[in-house]
Amino acid sequence: xxxxxxxxxxxxxxxxxxxxxxxxxxxxxxxxxxxxxxxxxxxxxxxxxxxxxxxxxxxxxxxxxxxxxxxxxxxxxxxxxxxxxxxxxxxxxxxxxxxxxxxxxxxxxxxxxxxxxxxxxxxxxxxxxxxxxxxxxxxxxxxxxxxxxxxxxxxxxxxxxxxxxxxxxxxxxxxxxxxxxxxxxxxxxxxxxxxxxxxxxxxxxxxxxxxxxxxxxxxxxxxxxxxxxxxxxxxxxxxxxxxxxxxxxxxxxxxxxxxxxxxxxxxxxxxxxxxxxxxxxxxxxxxxxxxxxxxxxxxxxxxxxxxxxxxxxxxxxxxxxxxxxxxxxxxxxxxxxxxxxxxxxxxxxxxxxxxxxxxxxxxxxxxxxxxxxxxxxxxxxxxxxxxxxxxxxxxxxxxxxxxxxxxxxxxxxxxxxxxxxxxxx
Amino acid sequence: xxxxxxxxxxxxxxxxxxxxxxxxxxxxxxxxxxxxxxxxxxxxxxxxxxxxxxxxxxxxxxxxxxxxxxxxxxxxxxxxxxxxxxxxxxxxxxxxxxxxxxxxxxxxxxxxxxxxxxxxxxxxxxxxxxxxxxxxxxxxxxxxxxxxxxxxxxxxxxxxxxxxxxxxxxxxxxxxxxxxxxxxxxxxxxxxxxxxxxxxxxxxxxxxxxxxxxxxxxxxxxxxxxxxxxxxxxxxxxxxxxxxxxxxxxxxxxxxxxxxxxxxxxxxxxxxxxxxxxxxxxxxxxxxxxxxxxxxxxxxxxxxxxxxxxxxxxxxxxxxxxxxxxxxxxxxxxxxxxxxxxxxxxxxxxxxxxxxxxxxxxxxxxxxxxxxxxxxxxxxxxxxxxxxxxxxxxxxxxxxxxxxxxxxxxxxxxxxxxxxxxxxx
Numbered sequence: 071x072x073x074x075x076x077x078x079x080x081x082x083x084x085x086x087x088x089x090x091x092x093x094x095x096x097x098x099x100x101x102x103x104x105x106x107x108x109x110x111x112x113x114x115x116x117x118x119x120x121x122x123x124x125x126x127x128x129x130x131x132x133x134x135x136x137x138x139x140x141x142x143x144x145x146x147x148x149x150x151x152x153x154x155x156x157x158x159x160x161x162x163x164x165x166x167x168x169x170x171x172x173x174x175x176x177x178x179x180x181x182x183x184x185x186x187x188x189x190x191x192x193x194x195x196x197x198x199x200x201x202x203x204x205x206x207x208x209x210x211x212x213x214x215x216x217x218x219x220x221x222x223x224x225x226x227x228x229x230x231x232x233x234x235x236x237x238x239x240x241x242x243x244x245x246x247x248x249x250x251x252x253x254x255x256x257x258x259x260x261x262x263x264x265x266x267x268x269x270x271x272x273x274x275x276x277x278x279x280x281x282x283x284x285x286x287x288x289x290x291x292x293x294x295x296x297x298x299x300x301x302x303x304x305x306x307x308x309x310x311x312x313x314x315x316x317x318x319x320x321x322x323x324x325x326x327x328x329x330x331x332x333x334x335x336x337x338x339x340x341x342x343x344x345x346x347x348x349x350x351x352x353x354x355x356x357x358x359x360x361x362x363x364x365x366x367x368x369x370x371x372x373x374x375x376x377x378x379x380x381x382x383x384x385x386x387x388x389x390x391x392x393x394x395x396x397x398x399x400x401x402x403x404x405x406x407x408x409x410x411x412x413x414x415x416x417x418x419x420x421x422x423x424x425x426x427x428x429x430x431x432x433x434x435x436x437x438x439x440x441x442x443x444x445x446x447x448x449x450x451x452x453x454x455x456x457x458x459x460x461x462x463x464x465x466x467x468x469x470x471x472x473x474x475x476x477x478x479x480x481x482x483x484x485x486x487x488x489x490x491x492x493x494x495x
Numbered sequence: 496x497x498x499x500x501x502x503x504x505x506x507x508x509x510x511x512x513x514x515x516x517x518x519x520x521x522x523x524x525x526x527x528x529x530x531x532x533x534x535x536x537x538x539x540x541x542x543x544x545x546x547x548x549x550x551x552x553x554x555x556x557x558x559x560x561x562x563x564x565x566x567x568x569x570x571x572x573x574x575x576x577x578x579x580x581x582x583x584x585x586x587x588x589x590x591x592x593x594x595x596x597x598x599x600x601x602x603x604x605x606x607x608x609x610x611x612x613x614x615x616x617x618x619x620x621x622x623x624x625x626x627x628x629x630x631x632x633x634x635x636x637x638x639x640x641x642x643x644x645x646x647x648x649x650x651x652x653x654x655x656x657x658x659x660x661x662x663x664x665x666x667x668x669x670x671x672x673x674x675x676x677x678x679x680x681x682x683x684x685x686x687x688x689x690x691x692x693x694x695x696x697x698x699x700x701x702x703x704x705x706x707x708x709x710x711x712x713x714x715x716x717x718x719x720x721x722x723x724x725x726x727x728x729x730x731x732x733x734x735x736x737x738x739x740x741x742x743x744x745x746x747x748x749x750x751x752x753x754x755x756x757x758x759x760x761x762x763x764x765x766x767x768x769x770x771x772x773x774x775x776x777x778x779x780x781x782x783x784x785x786x787x788x789x790x791x792x793x794x795x796x797x798x799x800x801x802x803x804x805x806x807x808x809x810x811x812x813x814x815x816x817x818x819x820x821x822x823x824x825x826x827x828x829x830x831x832x833x834x835x836x837x838x839x840x841x842x843x844x845x846x847x848x849x850x851x852x853x854x855x856x857x858x859x860x861x862x863x864x865x866x867x868x869x870x871x872x873x874x875x876x877x878x879x880x881x882x883x884x885x886x887x888x889x890x891x892x893x894x895x896x897x898x899x900x901x902x903x904x905x906x907x908x909x910x911x912x913x914x915x916x917x918x919x920x
Contacts, residue, residue, distance in 0.1 A: 143887040146900030149827065150845065164887065176886040364831035364843065390824075390900040399815075402574065404832070406789035411836045418789065420575065461601040462568040462589065475571030475815040478903040 072489065073100050073118035078128040078452060080107055081470055082441045083426035087374070091466045097128060099448040102489035106444040123452050123484070127473065129425075130440050131191025131449035131487060132394035133432030135354035136290070136333040136383025138196040139207055139220075140165045140174075142181040146390040153296040153363045153388075154268075158230075161387070165198040165223075166232040174203035182210040187494055188392055189477075191449040191487045192436050194219040194290050194331050194354070196263055199235055201247050208251060212258045215492045217436060217449075221263025221290055222247050226274045241277030248285050257487070259288070266292040267303045267316050279321035288329040289322050290354075294342060295334035296365045314342040314351075324349030331435060333383055336360055336368045343376055352379045352435050355427065357400035359388030367408040370401065371416040374423065381432025382424070395477035398424040421471045452484035497914065498525045498543035503553040503877060505532055506895050507866045508851035512799070516891045522553060524873040527914035531869040548877050548909070552898065554850075555865050556616025556874035556912060557819035558857030560779035561715070561758040561808025563621040564632055564645075565590045565599075567606040570812040578721040578788045578813075579693075583655075586812070590623040590648075591657040599628035607635040612919055613817055614902075616874040616912045617861050619644040619715055619756050619779070621688055624660055626672050633676060637683040640917045642861060642874075646688025646715055647672050651699045654690075666702035673710050682912070684713070691717040692728045692741050704746035713754040714747050715779075719767060720759035721790045739767040739776075749774030756860060758808055761785055761793045768801055777804045777860050780852065782825035784813030792833040795826065796841040799848065806857025807849070820902035823849040846896045877909035 076099075080092040098105035098115060111120070141161060148160035168174045185193065195211075195218055197204035204222040211218045224240045225233065235243070244262065251260045262282050264270045270278070282289060294300055294313045303313045310316035314332065317323035323345065324330040332346065333354040346353065355370055373380050382397040383389075389397070398421070405419040433440020439447050457479045458472055473480055485492040501524075505517040523530035523540060536545070566586060573585035593599045610618065620636075620643055622629035629647040636643045649665045650658065660668070669687065676685045687707050689695045695703070707714060719725055719738045728738050735741035739757065742748035748770065749755040757771065758779040771778065780793055798805050807822040808814075814822070823846070830844040858865020864872050882904045883897055898905055910917040 143885045144889070144893075146883075146897035147889060147893040149896065149900070150843075167887070173886060180884070180886075358828075361828040361832055364835050366835050367832065403783075403786040407786055407792065407829070407832055407836075410789050410791050411832075418575075458571075459605070460568045461598060461605075462592070464569070464572060468569075468572040471574065472571035475574070 071101060073115065074121070075099070075111060075115055075118050076121050076123060076128055076450060076452065078123035078126045079466060080128045080442060082130055083422060083430055087423045087426040089422045089425060089467060089470065093466060097442045097450065099489045102448055104442050104444060104446045104448045107442050125456070126483065127453045127455055127470070129451050129453065130429040130433065130442060131451050131485065132189050132428045133381055133436065133440065134190045134193040134384050134394055135331050135352060135381040135432045135435065136356055136385050137193055137392070138386055139178060139181045140168050140198045141387030143177050145387040149362050152298070153365060154298055156363055162229050162233045166230070168198040168200045168203040171202055171206060174206055178207045178210050182214050184392055186214040186216060186492060187482065189451045189453070189482055190216070190392070190394055191451065191485065192217045192433070192439065194261060194435065196221050196223055196290070199223045199225055199233065199240070201243050204247065205251065208255060208258045212255045215257065215487050215490050217257045217487055219259050219261035219288055219290070221261045223263050223265050224274060224278060225265045225269035227271050228268050237271050237274040237277065240274055241281065244278065245281050248281065248287055252285060252287065261288045261290050262322070264291050264322065266299070267306060267313065268299065275320040275322065282322060282328055286327045290331040290333070291317060291322070292334055293317065293332040294337040296363070297337065300337055312339060312342050314338065314345050318345060318349070324351035329435065333385065334360065334365065334368065335373070336366045343373065343378060347376060347378055350379065352381055352432070354383035355380055355401060356383040356385035356389060356397070357404045358391060358397060359385035361400070361404060362390065363388050367404045367412065369408070369413070369416060370405060370419055379431065379434060380427050381435065382428050393477060394428045395474050398428050398474050401427065421474060448489040449487050450485070451482060453480050454483050455480040457481070496526060498540065499546070500524070500536060500540055500543050501546050501548060501553055501875065501877065503548035503551045504891060505553045505867060507555055508847060508855055512848045512851040514847045514850060514892060514895065518891060522867045522875065524914045527873055529867050529869060529871045529873045532867050550881070551908065552878045552880055552895070554876050554878065555854040555858065555867060556876050556910065557614050557853045558806055558861065558865065559615045559618040559809050559819055560756050560777060560806040560857045560860065561781055561810050562618055562817070563811055564603060564606050565593050565623045566812035568602050571815040574787050577723070578790060579723055581788050587655055587658045591655070593623040593625045593628040596627055596631060599631055603632045603635050607639050609817055611639040611641060611917060612907065614876045614878070614907055615641070615817070615819055616876065616910065617642045617858070617864065619686060619860065621646050621648055621715070624648045624650055624658065624665070626668050629672065630676065633680060633683045637680045640682065640912050640915050642682045642912055644684050644686035644713055644715070646686045648688050648690050649699060649703060650690045650694035652696050653693050662696050662699040662702065665699055666706065669703065670706050673706065673712055677710060677712065686713045686715050687747070689716050689747065692731060692738070693724065700745040700747065707747060707753055711752045715756040715758070716742060716747070717759055718742065718757040719762040721788070722762065725762055737764060737767050739763065739770050743770060743774070749776035754860065758810065759785065759790065759793065760798070761791045768798065768803060772801060772803055775804065777806055779808035780805055780826060781808040781810035781814060781822070782829045783816060783822060784810035786825070786829060787815065788813045792829045792837065794833070794838070794841060795830060795844060804856065804859060805852050806860065807853050818902060819853045820899050823853050823899050826852065846899060873914040874912050875910065876907055878905050879908050880905040882906070
């Protein structure tokens with residue numbers, strides 16, 4: 071039995087999306103599973119491996135529900151275009167580089183190192199369409215100790231020659247790749263990843279639906295991000311009533327044995343939201359990307375009111391930052407602009423709510439993840455925020471809010487995923 | 496004669512708001528004044544103090560046109576309210592603490608240290624209404640080597656008892672404080688700072704107008720930030736045609752011998768913009784604050800089209816970050832949302848334009864500042880961005896854009912203001 075306990079100021083959210091604070095308390099872990107939070111260390115734990123982190127903050131690890139690993143190389147550049155032009159000019163040419171395994175080796179090393187050192191413990195990741203580079207990425211992620219889903223991207227139309235498959239080869243590659251990787255790693259799983267409807271023919275989508283049924287693999291894609299994209303999809307899939315319905319047509323929009331993440335949902339209407347709720351689809355809210363690519367602001371308050379499942383995504387390189395702290399504050403800031411400029415009936419998001427989205431909200435995609443409840447997997451991040459010192463007396467809740475906005479001056483000192491300590495070097 | 500030259504990749508903007516890049520070039524400084532940029536070091540400079548910064552980036556120092564020093568203590572907290580409630584609940588109670596000089600000493604030390612270590616070389620700063628604490632702040636800023644304007648705030652209505660003056664005492668204190676400090680420092684100047692119209696009676700504003708005429712002191716305040724505030728001002732000053740007109744009524748809205756910064760201008764209409772242009776008022780665009788306090792998005796593209804003078808402000812603690820890099824990218828991001836959600840005729844801001852606003856735009860308030868032109872004051876910041884390494888081949892322009900978004904992973908290695916080296920420790 072592997073037992074350890076960490077002491078500090080423990081922050082998590084409850085099911086009502088409220089922050090719970092346990093000052094100077096212990097969180098216990100046995101064989102990777104959390105045994106709860108205790109003010110006093112239970113007598114029978116006195117011989118466990120004990121670490122007192124003093125005044126530091128302990129939070130559940132963050133879950134990044136949407137990030138493009140091959141785009142990490144150009145994050146923070148090419149911020150002058152809308153989605154569809156941005157894909158053609160920046161995303162597609164760069165992703166084509168991952169045909170070169172030597173380039174992939176360099177680029178993915180940096181991505182995985184930075185993700186490992188961040189406050190993120192779990193992620194659902196888009197790779198490129200190249201199977202060898204995708205497997206390389208999976209190997210690197212496996213070695214990092216993080217728990218991730220990784221998608222070989224499918225795309226057989228509306229992309230440049232250097233980044234396009236045939237429907238047949240894309241499906242065959244995907245089937246083989248899933249067979250070869252679904253049981254190969256402990257922490258890393260394949261996920262079916264049609265780039266988005268405009269990139270995938272009906273023929274390919276049909277095959278992916280069949281592959282999904284065969285392997286019961288999870289699915290991730292993009293939906294209702296940008297008005298031009300939505301219009302295009304309605305033309306490409308005249309059989310669909312709305313964008314999400316096009317995925318659903320091929321059995322790739324949630325439902326039993328088809329755990330699905332859909333990124334963005336900036337313009338998801340009532341029908342799309344209803345279907346997401348019925349099918350249990352997770353929404354990856356990516357506020358920074360939605361600003362950078364000028365998409366708009368997703369109605370997250372509406373998603374919450376409607377009982378939808380919402381997590382956060384960095385969406386690098388639509389987003390420039392891999393930090394989920396940044397995604398949290400961007401979600402708050404953009405919700406305020408939405409309230410002011412679009413719909414004053416939808417109130418701004420609170421720090422409690424975005425913390426929930428970053429932990430429990432996205433965590434539920436990975437299982438019992440995102441809080442220090444007994445029986446949950448033990449993902450924890452320990453943060454030294456002493457550089458944020460202020461002479462003002464502030465509450466612990468304020469201290470946490472401050473950390474979210476000023477995280478860049480704080481330091482991650484320890485981190486574990488399912489109880490396994492992560493190397494932060 | 497004090498002569499030095501720095502070599503690196505030099506970035507600045509021209510008057511057309513376009514970035515100019517000088518790779519591996521020298522920028523020369525003689526007695527605090529820039530002597531221009533040279534690809535080869537002129538023969539007669541061989542004996543000057545030479546520093547080759549290699550692959551590093553050299554930019555003009557940033558100008559922060561709007562920041563509240565006493566609010567630095569609570570930046571990143573209290574982000575749940577709109578402007579007027581936010582002032583009552585967070586800003587006013589905290590500013591009242593600066594009656595205590597011991598508290599001011601602690602708080603202002605942190606503020607000045609962080610500003611000194613940042614990429615900002617000049618700033619126009621709100622203090623609190625307390626003269627002793629304001630003078631303490633001025634002394635600390637003077638010692639830092641940064642060049643700043645500092646305002647003792649005036650407020651004699653609509654604020655709590657602990658943070659309100661009488662019109663008479665406020666005017667008398669201001670007149671005496673200006674007399675005592677206008678020639679006391681080399682780098683630090685007083686600036687007349689009526690908090691905003693709702694905080695100042697007509698009697699006080701009349702006196703401040705007279706004091707301004709007497710000393711020819713610069714002026715700073717807030718205008719047209721929030722719809723409720725604007726409505727309130729129209730009620731408080733029924734003689735005014737619009738918000739800015741209320742300041743103008745008292746001679747505190749620019750014009751000859753009355754250099755003025757107005758922060759926000761989120762809702763400045765045609766008349767207000769016209770008057771700002773006539774009076775030569777500088778606009779401090781504070782995008783992060785405008786999101787955090789849910790004000791909205793200023794029509795900066797319109798300001799540029801109309802030939803107004805625009806600089807950037809961090810507006811701590813409406814803004815949580817003191818970084819003008821952050822203000823630059825926030826300005827871009829919010830301009831995209833404005834384009835998408837409010838007015839598609841106003842195109843998003845470019846990285847070139849926000850760099851101009853951060854340097855030349857705000858710099859012109861301080862004189863010949865914000866570029867490495869011959870005859871300009873030599874404000875320079877040297878940045879090591881090697882931690883932003885990417886295997887992708889990127890242009891120098893992309894490298895600069897990337898620095899703006901990912902500045903937190905870059906390191907400032909040297910900095911000077913009017914040729915004087917700043918201690919970064």
